[in-house]
Amino acid sequence: MNMKYIIANWKSNKNKGQVVRWLEEFESDHFSEMIKEDREIIIAPAMPSIAVVAEHLNDQSKHPRTALAVQDISPFSAGSYTGAVSVVNLEGFGVQYAILGHSERRDHFGESDQDVANKVSQCVEAGITPIVCIDEDYLISQASAIDDKFLSKCIVAYEPLSAIGTGEEMNPEKVVLVGQEIKQYFDGARFIYGGSVDPGNVSDYLEICDGVLVGGASLKVEEFKRLI
């Protein structure tokens, strides 16, 4: 089955109460049972809410096709790295995916291609699937920094800067072209799109790639359910 990923990236939004209310509302009306078999819904909360989301998702009878992601990870393993969250810290929470190298991390936290590459290694070795965000400007430098043997293990998200949080989604024909280019450098990787995806345009993207990374439209649970 050709799985389609629908990823909710909440960024630094939501306190604990808001996370619980979102999850309860998500679970209402037996919604999970209506999700198509070839969809995987991935929720990426801020780090302090990982445990809350994990607890809800652990009841697989309610969430047969919903998985947990983090929005970042330390480039180092466990050790003396104050403030960092390593793959070891995540053991036991059922984290299956990690969003890596989002442009907001590159811009605001100075993350380099090599940092992202180190994070990819940490994740793959811990059995976590990396979702590597790229824009065309750093596609080649990012792919070159990643260990060759890990390239096919990545899900690559084409995230054009012009489309993130702007309401100006990228033309699907352009997404197809960039997808072909990505596949030249990330041989065997799956390819998704992110940038102003909403309930009105999501089907255009699901037709041409393996999934979508959703920011703004994942924050309100009703809108996210409509999108799914």
Ligand code: PGA
């Ligand atoms: P957006 O964010 O859906 O709000 O444009 C996408 C992203 O940052 O991945």
